[in-house]
Amino acid sequence: MIGSYGWAGGREAMLRFGPATGPVVVAALPLFEEANRTRTFAVTLLRRLAERGIAGALPDLPGQGESLVPTHKTSLLKMQDAFNFTCDTFDREGRRCYALGIRSGALLDGLASVAGRWHFAPMLGDKLLRELKRAAIAADPQRHDLDALVFGGDTPIEIAGNLLAPTLLGELPTARPAPGARIVRLASDTGEADRKVEGAPLWRRAEPDDDPALAVLLADDIAAWVRTCES
Template sequence: MLRFGPAAGPVVVAALPLFEEANRTRAFAVTILRALAGHGIAGLLPDLPGQGESLVPTHETDLDMLRTAFAAAAMPAGDRPVFTFAIRSGALVDTQARVDAHYHLSPVTGADLRRELIRTRQASAREAGETFDPAGIDTATGPVELAGNLIAPRLMAQLATATPSETVARTVRLETEARPADAKLPGSPLWRRAEPDNDLAFAERVADDVAAWIATCAA
């Protein structure tokens, strides 16, 4: 994992979104954690099973494994308050973490993510002149290729009913998003980009909001 900030005080553990969106938002998440360090808040960015430098192949991970691994990474040490910071489908991963509170940036449900993966696969199949039947996902006995990733059928089944934690959570979204939120900020939907990118001004705004929220939680 990557570690930032002081050895005392609050800690924020980041959960990247699943699959390709993790690559697109990693630099953005790191920028936020570095900015939080400037506020005196420590940060952790763990590589969960199937992500980053993990030795577990993507098609061997599932939601239970991801949640257990994240909860272990976010295990409180001493009396330091611990918070999560989850981007998009990362909000499906932090649900079992024993932390003080959750901060979710543009969270999605598992059903949302599942639909997006299927739509992307359908589009690529049309471009290649191939046939693709989404119903085959539910009967598959081996990994299914969706949006450039091999995904276990078990994980796809789990996504159908997975939702973010609603326990002591702050939800923040982009100004352009119609869904309700505790606050909305101007910024770029980096998870939609074709390649990894960053938005330094947006990252600074998010970090400022996280820091102000943590101060409120600690009050």
């Protein structure tokens, strides 16, 4: 079902899945191009959760998806604030919220009062910034102005086809996922995790893709985790 939620900056679209009562898993996609590459997978994952009796929601945060906020007008703080308002929508219905962060989406649930956090392949903000710089230099090997642009001025910066605000880029070096999350990573990922699973890093592919088998595996893990938290 297509719904919406309100936040301080207006209204944004939100996909809703599963039952109209009980706990809700609210998903945050990765930032920038990785959001496009993983959106189909996130929808598949939330549908598999719905089949297991767990409701889900996928909000468009400011600067993401169909949001009316341009990418260069958003910031981590605005996206965190909007994610918090999304959870408040369900709190007002008397439903407990759980955050699901994919990759850099794990940076976006820090302001939300949730019953628990579940992060898939979470990354630090400074790693994301390094990846953005590499992409910019790969596109233009003569570009050596990124540090000056990121940490000074108000002019939007074009990186990998995205027009980004220096404010947002300046937030990344200190951005960290909120502590206490259950962390699941791919087996090929060397980072610490509560569980590692087999699967392909869809965020590395050139085009949006899906992995139904991985979605089933993760949905089973999330559903069991939510039920443990609820008991």
